[in-house]
């Protein structure tokens with residue numbers, strides 16, 4: 523007679539590459555049913571893994587079938603995203619399980635491109651995803667996601683906005699509400715209040731993840747937003763140049779200051795791949811993202827090359843992940859998305875491990 527513990531041992535041998543844990547330790551085993559003829563195992567992964575989970579299912583099914591060849595083996599793998607605790611225990615947002623803020627120390631490093639592709643990659647794994655463009659000074663998500671110019675969100679009861687749909691994402695942007703003529707002076711001081719209003723007055727529909735594309739920098743606006751918005755975690759985008767890395771460090775410090783966990787760092791425009799010969803060169807230096815990740819006790823979520831196709835696709839309204847989902851670039855975004863989602867799922871479990879950074883008062 524097959525024993526349940528024998529099956530558990532086999533499941534323990536399977537390490538999820540994103541959770542970096544086996545499926546027993548991370549609590550993914552829902553049930554194991556065994557009788558003389560059959561074995562039925564049900565796993566529930568804690569992050570959106572509609573596609574990846576299929577591979578896990580096949581692998582486990584194969585292993586159990588070969589080990590217990592006199593049994594009929596059936597393995598089911600699904601996933602469920604839970605709402606994690608918000609930073610500073612702020613009350614969560616209706617219709618949203620987890621908010622991930624994407625930030626960069628300085629402008630132009632590819633924060634918006636990364637946010638859009640990250641959101642789309644999460645959606646590809648089956649998650650319900652929203653994207654809020656909070657980059658008040660250069661809102662670009664509408665353009666990047668191919669939302670027609672002058673699109674205005676519909677409203678409900680003259681009180682709520684219904685997010686605009688683009689490539690299956692629920693999208694909101696200040697750009698949908700202001701015009702080019704709205705003065706900058708209005709935008710500055712009112713950014714935080716206006717954004718909070720935008721966030722809370724939008725009818726987000728049952729989101730697993732809401733990505734917020736923050737304005738670049740680590741000034742007062744970002745600090746206030748990180749404190750007032752019920753974020754669950756953050757992602758930092760940087761390029762490998764020394765100056766950008768210095769700014770990225772400030773970003774990490776800012777989030778730590780306001781108790782927002784940092785899921786990791788994305789190093790963008792990390793290498794240049796020659797469009798003629800395919801030769802790859804680290805023109806801005808190597809390993810910067812890795813170094814700051816190590817220094818600040820966080821992880822490198824991934825590196826993206828400086829690539830003409832990333833720029834062309836983002837600027838034409840169809841980011842790489844939707845325009846060429848099988849491409850190596852799309853796969854890189856998918857890996858970053860899975861790592862981010864998995865780290866988020868482990869957040870509360872790992873809470874004691876988040877290092878405390880001593881802050882100066884400046």
Ligand SMILES: Nc1ncnc2c1ncn2[C@@H]1O[C@H](COP(=O)(O)OP(=O)(O)OP(=O)(O)O)[C@@H](O)[C@H]1O
Pocket residue numbers: 626628629630631632633634635636657660662737738790791826827828829830832833834836837
């Ligand atoms: N990996 C990449 N390879 C090539 N071009 C890229 C890459 N990532 C982003 N870009 C391009 O760089 C430009 C700036 O990117 P993006 O708008 O995403 O940056 P940002 O950090 O959000 O900027 P801002 O702070 O000004 O909003 C865009 O034209 C985008 O298409």
